[in-house]
Amino acid sequence: MTNAELSTLVDTNDEWIVQRTGIRERRIAAADESTATLATLAGERALKAANLQPADIDLVIVATITPEMAFPATACVVASRLGCPNRAGFDLSAACTGFVYALHTGAAFVRSGQFKNVLVIGAETLSRVTDYTDRGSCILFGDGAGAVVLSRSTEEGRGFLYGELHSDGGPMSDAMLLKPGSRHPINAELIASGDQYMKLKGREVYKFAVTKFEELIRDAMKHCDLTAESLSLIVPHQVNQRIIDSAMEKLGLPADKAFVNIDRYGNTSSASIPIALDEAVHAGRLKRDDHVVFVAFGAGLTWGNAVVRM
Numbered sequence: 001m002t003n004a005e006l007s008t009l010v011d012t013n014d015e016w017i018v019q020r021t022g023i024r025e026r027r028i029a030a031a032d033e034s035t036a037t038l039a040t041l042a043g044e045r046a047l048k049a050a051n052l053q054p055a056d057i058d059l060v061i062v063a064t065i066t067p068e069m070a071f072p073a074t075a076c077v078v079a080s081r082l083g084c085p086n087r088a089g090f091d092l093s094a095a096c097t098g099f100v101y102a103l104h105t106g107a108a109f110v111r112s113g114q115f116k117n118v119l120v121i122g123a124e125t126l127s128r129v130t131d132y133t134d135r136g137s138c139i140l141f142g143d144g145a146g147a148v149v150l151s152r153s154t155e156e157g158r159g160f161l162y163g164e165l166h167s168d169g170g171p172m173s174d175a176m177l178l179k180p181g182s183r184h185p186i187n188a189e190l191i192a193s194g195d196q197y198m199k200l201k202g203r204e205v206y207k208f209a210v211t212k213f214e215e216l217i218r219d220a221m222k223h224c225d226l227t228a229e230s231l232s233l234i235v236p237h238q239v240n241q242r243i244i245d246s247a248m249e250k251l252g253l254p255a256d257k258a259f260v261n262i263d264r265y266g267n268t269s270s271a272s273i274p275i276a277l278d279e280a281v282h283a284g285r286l287k288r289d290d291h292v293v294f295v296a297f298g299a300g301l302t303w304g305n306a307v308v309r310m
């Protein structure tokens, strides 16, 4: 969906959207697609890239805030479709920090020795919960999925090196999908009011994201003794080009140290980092031994980072 198409739905235009967000287009799932179909495709491609068979996977984690259904978990559907027999599977909800939370969780299972190979997927169909009458939010979001396989390594100093996770439910109304839910169960009144979409206080999230981006990168670099030279690439949650540029400026790092593909996908929440990671690898921006930092922030509020040596 291009900015021009959006401007037929709400009072907006390409110039405003590009200037304020960097987004030019976003992907929208077709009627016969869903979070599980996108997640399954991403999972298949990750297995192929890792040269593994479905039976090699011990656990499937799907990070998502737009699950296939309330229950069972999307991960169970995906594991079954991928042909991972009787393996563990669960969903993880941490909004735009979802992939980083899932990476930590998968790595902890591998590190503990409980599982050998964990498939971590970030997948969203945000278009299904977007209010296409609200110009303050509908311009931002897109659908997509990305995945990685985490495997046990015997090499010292390689793989998942460090990371932090945080949350604060105090400002939860800054970004939320309140209805329907346990507090406001679905009923005819709710549907008639058209109130079943996500709500966003864009300005509040903007300030929060710039601050946390900077803090989390400083923390990651300090903890892992990384310098502007030895840090190969930052793969941030694709929230807004201006947020990323402003944080990079505050950090004194060149803008191209952050991999950005928001122009083509918009914000895909849990899916944004794994999609960007895949593109960064295929573009030759990340190779063996490189240090990459993932940084994410979003509804909850949640925020976190992860340092990986490829």
Ligand code: UT7
Binding pocket: 011, 012, 013, 016, 017, 020, 021, 096, 135, 136, 137, 139, 140, 175, 200, 201, 202, 203, 204, 205, 206, 239, 240, 267, 297, 298, 299
């Ligand atoms: O990952 C978690 C979820 N992501 C986010 O929450 C995103 C974080 N926030 C943002 O990216 C930015 O805050 C937005 C892109 C959402 C908004 O950009 P902004 O620079 O913060 O704009 P604003 O909300 O301060 O609005 C500025 C003006 C307002 O008009 P007035 O009051 O100055 O006359 C808005 O009504 O822009 C107007 N506006 C628009 N104009 C054209 C708001 N949305 C649009 C629009 N097209 N789509």
